Amino acid sequence: MQLIRCPWCGSREEVEFHYGGQAHVSYPENPAELSDAEWARYVFFRANPRGPLAERWVHAAGCRRWFNAVRDTSTHELLAVYRIGEPQPEVAR
Amino acid sequence: MTENVRPLPSGPGADLPEHPKFLWRNPDPKPSYDVVIVGGGGHGLATAYYLAKNHGITNVAVLEKGWLAGGNMARNTTIIRSNYLWDESSGIYEHSLKLWEGLEEDLGYPILFSQRGVLNLAHSLQDVRDSVRRVNANRLNGIDAEWVDPAQVKELCPIVNISPDVRYPVLGATYQPRAGIAKHDYVAWGFARGANEYGIDLIQNCEVTGIDVVGGKVVGLQTTRGRIATGKVALAAAGHSSVLASMVGLSLPIQSHPLQALVSELLEPIHPTVVMSNAVHVYVSQAHKGELVMGAGIDSYNGYGQRGAFHIIERQMSAALELFPVFARAHLLRSWAGIVDTTPDASPIVGLTPIENLYLNCGWGTGGFKATPGVGWCFAHTVAHDQAHPYNAPFTLDRFTTGALVDEHGAAAVAH
Numbered sequence A: 001m002q003l004i005r006c007p008w009c010g011s012r013e014e015v016e017f018h019y020g021g022q023a024h025v026s027y028p029e030n031p032a033e034l035s036d037a038e039w040a041r042y043v044f045f046r047a048n049p050r051g052p053l054a055e056r057w058v059h060a061a062g063c064r065r066w067f068n069a070v071r072d073t074s075t076h077e078l079l080a081v082y083r084i085g086e087p088q089p090e091v092a093r
Numbered sequence B: 001m002t003e004n005v006r007p008l009p010s011g012p013g014a015d016l017p018e019h020p021k022f023l024w025r026n027p028d029p030k031p032s033y034d035v036v037i038v039g040g041g042g043h044g045l046a047t048a049y050y051l052a053k054n055h056g057i058t059n060v061a062v063l064e065k066g067w068l069a070g071g072n073m074a075r076n077t078t079i080i081r082s083n084y085l086w087d088e089s090s091g092i093y094e095h096s097l098k099l100w101e102g103l104e105e106d107l108g109y110p111i112l113f114s115q116r117g118v119l120n121l122a123h124s125l126q127d128v129r130d131s132v133r134r135v136n137a138n139r140l141n142g143i144d145a146e147w148v149d150p151a152q153v154k155e156l157c158p159i160v161n162i163s164p165d166v167r168y169p170v171l172g173a174t175y176q177p178r179a180g181i182a183k184h185d186y187v188a189w190g191f192a193r194g195a196n197e198y199g200i201d202l203i204q205n206c207e208v209t210g211i212d213v214v215g216g217k218v219v220g221l222q223t224t225r226g227r228i229a230t231g232k233v234a235l236a237a238a239g240h241s242s243v244l245a246s247m248v249g250l251s252l253p254i255q256s257h258p259l260q261a262l263v264s265e266l267l268e269p270i271h272p273t274v275v276m277s278n279a280v281h282v283y284v285s286q287a288h289k290g291e292l293v294m295g296a297g298i299d300s301y302n303g304y305g306q307r308g309a310f311h312i313i314e315r316q317m318s319a320a321l322e323l324f325p326v327f328a329r330a331h332l333l334r335s336w337a338g339i340v341d342t343t344p345d346a347s348p349i350v351g352l353t354p355i356e357n358l359y360l361n362c363g364w365g366t367g368g369f370k371a372t373p374g375v376g377w378c379f380a381h382t383v384a385h386d387q388a389h390p391y392n393a394p395f396t397l398d399r400f401t402t403g404a405l406v407d408e409h410g411a412a413a414v415a416h
Helices: A036-044 B042-055 B087-107 B125-140 B150-156 B184-197 B238-246 B310-323 B325-329 B369-385
Strands: A003-006 A010-013 A018-022 A052-058 A066-072 A078-083 B032-038 B060-063 B118-122 B146-148 B172-176 B201-203 B208-214 B217-223 B226-235 B255-266 B274-277 B282-286 B291-298 B332-342 B349-352 B358-362
Touching: A003 A078, B032 B042, B032 B217, B042 B060, B042 B184, B042 B369, B060 B226, B087 B184, B087 B369, B118 B125, B118 B150, B125 B146, B125 B172, B146 B150, B150 B172, B184 B201, B184 B369, B226 B238, B226 B369, B238 B255, B238 B332, B238 B358, B255 B310, B274 B310, B282 B310, B291 B310, B291 B332, B310 B325, B349 B369, B358 B369
Parallel strands: B032 B060, B032 B226, B060 B201, B118 B274, B226 B358
Antiparallel strands: A003 A010, A018 A052, A052 A066, A066 A078, B118 B172, B146 B172, B208 B217, B217 B226, B255 B291, B255 B332, B274 B282, B282 B291, B349 B358
């Protein structure tokens, strides 16, 4: 089990967290104007790279706050954590 | 002493028999093929076999970045069943099960297919309702399925704890008698041997690094062993499908996750069937050799690392112990993870793509092994005719746009 650094609580065990999938996916600005293909993209399609992925986590058994992280999906290593609203940090691969 | 007499063998191992005959050649890639299949796992090998056998297409290469059947084909829990809810799924999974029933004869190779039955346990009132509904749906589709009560569960598998005094008591189960297990390596080797006999090149240690598209049409592949020109490309790369598809700018509604499984040490035969439980989340059978084979749920995060977190196994073991108290003294021998390609509706994507001559087979997620012969059959048809087989026609990529999903989360057994 790896340690995940909550931006508020510090490093805690992975079991205290829940995964929230890809970060920075915002609700469409003009939902009424979206085509079916655009809706499909918003609802069903998420990034699935082998390498760094910006994603959401929630410290469910701690402060219960959401935050973002950049994690390398090939090694599962957390490269950066940052609070909601902060820009995605550049990470060295 | 005459010259014709061979000297007696000497030295360690000299009295051992010769190396057995290799099941397939290990060729270098040719500059060009009619069809190239990317991914030398069960699905890729079965597709190659049926391309040759059913469609007479033999100028085919299967490219594998590692060794044949070393990915999910070597890592699954070998459970075979067809008791899915919807008609679309019944079609392809039952087709597959029927092929399993004749596969050993067809391949001329032992695969240790054992129809020992599969129990899917229900632990809550909602589980019971959903399970009974699924049994009825299966029967309407001509698939053998029964609802069994806890006493019958105990009869079929005496080591299951059906006491009401546990956190998630067994309230009954669906039972598919024709379901079972097979020896996954032998299945892969049987298909590989069969494909090889038709002259198909199985090329290992050959990773695809690029897909050449000219005028919206696939014309070749860049690989770590050089460029290969080809008329058609069939992707069968499971957990790595998104990575391959991104080479042609195609995004897929797939998330790749680690899925863990483990085996115990070798034990006397104690487990006569296959038991799966969605709610407490473990599935168990006993391999022919004697190991208890157990599968867990997926690790929650996306990952390509072929390893998962220990707490997943810990929870899986506590679930297994509640169902099977007799396992308390069994020792874990080894655990591992495969990378599964999960889709939003827990159904696969098999068919054409927006790019001409590029075909896609992915999204089998946590349950692709059972489909091996069935999808090989249908995917080969799709590639040969540039048109989906009726059994895989519902499983298009554009169902996520049209909304015609085939939601099999209830029957998929591994929650994701």
